[in-house]
Amino acid sequence: MSRELNLTLKVWRQDGPDAPGRFDTIAAPGINDEMSFLEMLDLVNERLIAEGQEAIVFDHDCREGICGTCSLMIDGQAHGPQKGTATCQLHMRKFDDGAEVTIEPWRATAFPVIKDLMVDRSAFDRIVEAGGFITAETGGAPDANMTPIPKPVADSAMDAAACIGCGACVAACPNSAAQLFTSAKVGHLNLLPQGQAERYQRVEAMVDTMEELFGSCTNHGECEEACPKEISIDFIALMNKDYLAAKFKNRKLLSRK
Amino acid sequence: MTINLDAKIPDGPIDEKWTNYKFEHKLVNPANRRKYEVIVVGTGLAGGAAAATLGEQGYRVKAFTFHDSPRRAHSIAAQGGINAAKNYKGDGDSIWRLFYDTVKGGDFRSREANVYRLAEESVNIIDQMTAQGVPFAREYGGLLDNRSFGGAQVSRTFYARGQTGQQLLLGAYQQLARQIGLGNVELHNRTELVDIVVVDGRAAGIVVRDLVTGEVTSHSAHAVVLATGGYSNVFFLSTNAMACNVTAAWRAHRRGAAFANPCYTQIHPTCIPQSDDFQSKLTLMSESLRNDGRIWVPKDPDDNRSPDQIPEDQRDYYLERRYPSFGNLAPRDIASRAALVEVSKGHGVGPLKNGVYLDFGEAIGRLGQKVIEERYGNLFEMYERITDESPYKVPMRIYPAPHYTMGGLWVDYELMTTVPGLYCAGEANFSDHGANRLGASALMQGLADGYFVLPATISNYLAPLLGTKPVPTDHPEFQAAEAAARDRFAGYLSIGGTRSPDSFHMELGKIMLEHCGMERTKQSLEKALSEIPGLHAEFRKDLRVTGDGESTNQTLEKAGRVDDFFELAQVMCLDALTREESCGGHFRAEHQTDEGEAERDDENFAHVAAWEWTGDPAQPARHVESLEFDNVHLAVRSYK
Ligand SMILES: Cc1cc2nc3c(=O)[nH]c(=O)nc-3n(C[C@H](O)[C@H](O)[C@H](O)COP(=O)(O)OP(=O)(O)OC[C@H]3O[C@@H](n4cnc5c(N)ncnc54)[C@H](O)[C@@H]3O)c2cc1C
Numbered sequence: 001m002s003r004e005l006n007l008t009l010k011v012w013r014q015d016g017p018d019a020p021g022r023f024d025t026i027a028a029p030g031i032n033d034e035m036s037f038l039e040m041l042d043l044v045n046e047r048l049i050a051e052g053q054e055a056i057v058f059d060h061d062c063r064e065g066i067c068g069t070c071s072l073m074i075d076g077q078a079h080g081p082q083k084g085t086a087t088c089q090l091h092m093r094k095f096d097d098g099a100e101v102t103i104e105p106w107r108a109t110a111f112p113v114i115k116d117l118m119v120d121r122s123a124f125d126r127i128v129e130a131g132g133f134i135t136a137e138t139g140g141a142p143d144a145n146m147t148p149i150p151k152p153v154a155d156s157a158m159d160a161a162a163c164i165g166c167g168a169c170v171a172a173c174p175n176s177a178a179q180l181f182t183s184a185k186v187g188h189l190n191l192l193p194q195g196q197a198e199r200y201q202r203v204e205a206m207v208d209t210m211e212e213l214f215g216s217c218t219n220h221g222e223c224e225e226a227c228p229k230e231i232s233i234d235f236i237a238l239m240n241k242d243y244l245a246a247k248f249k250n251r252k253l254l255s256r257k
Numbered sequence: 258m259t260i261n262l263d264a265k266i267p268d269g270p271i272d273e274k275w276t277n278y279k280f281e282h283k284l285v286n287p288a289n290r291r292k293y294e295v296i297v298v299g300t301g302l303a304g305g306a307a308a309a310t311l312g313e314q315g316y317r318v319k320a321f322t323f324h325d326s327p328r329r330a331h332s333i334a335a336q337g338g339i340n341a342a343k344n345y346k347g348d349g350d351s352i353w354r355l356f357y358d359t360v361k362g363g364d365f366r367s368r369e370a371n372v373y374r375l376a377e378e379s380v381n382i383i384d385q386m387t388a389q390g391v392p393f394a395r396e397y398g399g400l401l402d403n404r405s406f407g408g409a410q411v412s413r414t415f416y417a418r419g420q421t422g423q424q425l426l427l428g429a430y431q432q433l434a435r436q437i438g439l440g441n442v443e444l445h446n447r448t449e450l451v452d453i454v455v456v457d458g459r460a461a462g463i464v465v466r467d468l469v470t471g472e473v474t475s476h477s478a479h480a481v482v483l484a485t486g487g488y489s490n491v492f493f494l495s496t497n498a499m500a501c502n503v504t505a506a507w508r509a510h511r512r513g514a515a516f517a518n519p520c521y522t523q524i525h526p527t528c529i530p531q532s533d534d535f536q537s538k539l540t541l542m543s544e545s546l547r548n549d550g551r552i553w554v555p556k557d558p559d560d561n562r563s564p565d566q567i568p569e570d571q572r573d574y575y576l577e578r579r580y581p582s583f584g585n586l587a588p589r590d591i592a593s594r595a596a597l598v599e600v601s602k603g604h605g606v607g608p609l610k611n612g613v614y615l616d617f618g619e620a621i622g623r624l625g626q627k628v629i630e631e632r633y634g635n636l637f638e639m640y641e642r643i644t645d646e647s648p649y650k651v652p653m654r655i656y657p658a659p660h661y662t663m664g665g666l667w668v669d670y671e672l673m674t675t676v677p678g679l680y681c682a683g684e685a686n687f688s689d690h691g692a693n694r695l696g697a698s699a700l701m702q703g704l705a706d707g708y709f710v711l712p713a714t715i716s717n718y719l720a721p722l723l724g725t726k727p728v729p730t731d732h733p734e735f736q737a738a739e740a741a742a743r744d745r746f747a748g749y750l751s752i753g754g755t756r757s758p759d760s761f762h763m764e765l766g767k768i769m770l771e772h773c774g775m776e777r778t779k780q781s782l783e784k785a786l787s788e789i790p791g792l793h794a795e796f797r798k799d800l801r802v803t804g805d806g807e808s809t810n811q812t813l814e815k816a817g818r819v820d821d822f823f824e825l826a827q828v829m830c831l832d833a834l835t836r837e838e839s840c841g842g843h844f845r846a847e848h849q850t851d852e853g854e855a856e857r858d859d860e861n862f863a864h865v866a867a868w869e870w871t872g873d874p875a876q877p878a879r880h881v882e883s884l885e886f887d888n889v890h891l892a893v894r895s896y897k
């Protein structure tokens with residue numbers, strides 16, 4: 001049966017991208033532990049509005065762990081204490097009565113704060129625009145069963161494709177690197193037969209864009225720990241291998257022009 | 258204004274209409290396409306696919322979304338799958354059968370020609386998405402796997418684990434990202450449409466609000482496409498993402514686009530019941546679970562034993578009992594209403610007695626836990642994360658929740674609304690599902706509209722406009738619409754009342770769910786219609802929006818959306834009141850058979866009701882488009 005929790009929140013508030021930020025201490029009494037973390041924040045916001053104060057700004061939408069919109073550092077952990085769980089699926093039963101809970105935005109140079117807990121993650125879109133696709137314009141696709149794909153290959157591609165693009169990997173990384181995100185997209189497309197034609201251009205373009213925008217990977221592995229979809233860092237190794245091969249192959253292609 | 262409901266259905270036999278249309282309509286030659294500007298609002302499956310394809314074809318496209326990235330659209334949340342008449346299983350499927358199932362599933366309230374085209378395009382979608390790298394589930398031999406879904410007796414549903422919507426949306430998003438990278442599509446993210454501008458009877462552009470800076474600006478184009486999703490969130494409680502809303506479609510409606518069949522809403526039978534009053538988002542458990550799960554309630558309403566202690570003969574497998582041939586796979590509306598009946602009779606289970614059991618015990622015994630884990634592992638995990646109960650050990654508890662809206666902006670065969678140059682695609686239009694949508698058919702419709710239908714039909718409108726320029730945004734109509742939008746948002750901020758937008762939303766939702774939900778009566782609808790205007794007036798007087806309009810303000814965004822829900826709610830109730838029959842998701846208690854089944858009235862209601870805005874939300878004008886059934890025999894929809 002449900003418990004009631006009395007919490008103290010320490011919430012990062014920042015009025016705009018260039019404004020200095022601060023921690024506000026907000027009391028959150030009477031929280032039903034069946035609530036999700038974001039329902040708790042909804043309730044806190046209702047109370048703030050009732051007091052005439054501005055609601056805490058935070059990104060969220062699907063509330064079922066799939067859209068990748070929610071994004072909070074909770075007590076220093078990306079998406080909070082439960083492994084393999086996005087913030088929106090975290091429930092208050094994971095917290096103790098009387099706890100002080102610190103809530104911050106993703107912190108990374110490539111993800112500037114927009115307001116309070118909301119950040120701008122469009123750097124991820126830039127990486128995908130650089131090459132995270134298969135060129136297959138609408139119309140003229142061959143029958144879908146033309147190319148059988150061994151189940152283990154399709155399954156591995158799906159393991160990578162499960163990435164929700166939330167940015168927890170970047171937020172958890174001491175260097176704010178985006179290797180796990182980028183390698184998940186590279187892995188998804190480079191494993192499939194349909195992705196072979198652009199395999200090497202893809203990996204080179206995506207990795208180069210990533211390096212322009214994000215920090216460098218020094219193999220801490222924090223990203224895999226933080227990932228709500230538990231994407232494996234093995235995909236980083238795969239990406240690095242393809243990238244090396246690409247540097248070689250793409251140069252060879254260039255010399256033929 | 259007069260509303261013209263000419264559906265422009267092409268001549269010829271049903272299986273030649275689309276081919277004939279594509280041959281006869283006007284084309285824009287590739288070199289001229291860059292002379293046209295097209296606005297696409299919404300980047301879900303329908304909008305993302307349309308913007309990408311129009312960009313590929315060479316049009317200059319501007320795409321808008323209130324999300325931070327196109328990849329976040331609500332389409333991402335679809336779990337179960339997508340239908341296509343591939344007949345890869347050789348179990349008797351065909352374009353004709355998918356067409357037939359969809360018309361019948363929609364309770365004979367959809368347009369035959371549109372549905373046939375949808376079934377035709379379904380096969381192309383699977384080819385297209387596979388070529389783009391969507392990792393659909395496969396069999397050991399490497400070919401694509403299929404499963405069956407509610408309302409069909411063949412296996413035609415393609416899926417990618419329990420994340421089909423995610424994988425399809427990522428496919429469309431990647432195509433769109435490529436076009437953005439190439440400079441053919443200009444993306445405006447975190448930007449919300451707040452009005453449509455019509456000049457000389459044609460769509461001229463849109464007014465948008467930047468959700469980061471609060472700035473209101475205009476954009477003009479030769480044509481505007483709305484692909485802005487459904488309006489289930491009018492009920493407050495729903496499976497839709499939190500930000501889903503009706504504003505784009507509603508603002509178009511206020512500018513002359515007819516709104517069709519607003520009362521056709523779908524309540525999904527398998528959601529996790531609400532755990533406290535405050536919760537708005539309910540989590541859907543994919544309908545595919547009904548393939549292996551058996552639904553039951555205790556025969557004795559006072560039976561408080563834990564489910565494993567209740568012997569077989571004291572359980573009521575009510576769907577299997579009432580619908581022996583479809584059993585647990587009965588269509589959504591039937592399964593939902595049956596659950597409502599059981600819970601209202603007091604047979605509900607769980608702490609709030611607001612659910613029914615979905616039990617996998619028998620399937621685990623038959624197939625083993627490993628097979629069940631392979632099929633539904635991630636869904637079971639999700640359930641356990643939310644409820645702290647493992648469905649491997651205890652039956653799931655489920656209950657129906659608002660999920661999908663079949664109604665939407667009226668469109669003709671070309672997906673054009675009653676405003677020339679304004680198109681509508683995906684869940685936002687009313688076109689293909691009649692009074693009830695079959696599982697796995699929304700993804701199919703969104704992608705058919707976006708990839709194959711709209712990019713073909715839009716040239717018919719654009720071709721004669723060659724050489725014209727879009728209306729400049731300093732035109733007085735744009736200026737007036739911008740000023741009105743600024744005033745509207747400033748107005749919410751200045752009311753200074755006591756209640757938050759959410760508190761009004763919750764109250765409106767309660768009225769709608771109770772009086773215009775799974776079961777409607779003349780009395781309940783009239784009650785809703787008498788209560789909503791009062792609540793809306795209170796909203797205008799007592800709303801409190803804190804913060805300001807110059808930076809991100811989610812309370813302010815919500816206020817605008819709730820304001821539009823109030824007006825939509827009234828036309829939903831009026832539509833439900835004037836449709837004196839039961840069909841699909843619309844169940845009028847007065848119109849049922851002795852066995853409690855929906856009773857259609859084909860004589861008087863085999864038509865689309867399209868509502869025209871008159872300036873007074875309580876007095877819209879009702880128009881009808883009659884539906885002809887030349888290919889499918891009107892019959893009582895039986896799943897017994
Ligand atoms: C939980 C869940 C599971 C589902 N599972 C299935 C399934 O298994 N199979 C199936 O076929 N269907 C399923 N559906 C239904 C299906 O997902 C939707 O009907 C479909 O994805 C809608 O796609 P869309 O492109 O029309 O709209 P959406 O994906 O909702 O996209 C709407 C877009 O419009 C934008 N937008 C809206 N308003 C504005 C505005 N005013 N200004 C700017 N932008 C705006 C949004 O930002 C977004 O980009 C499911 C639905 C839910 C809720």
Ligand code: FES
Nearest residue numbers: 061063068070088
């Ligand atoms: S809100 Fe969608 S993943 Fe959390």
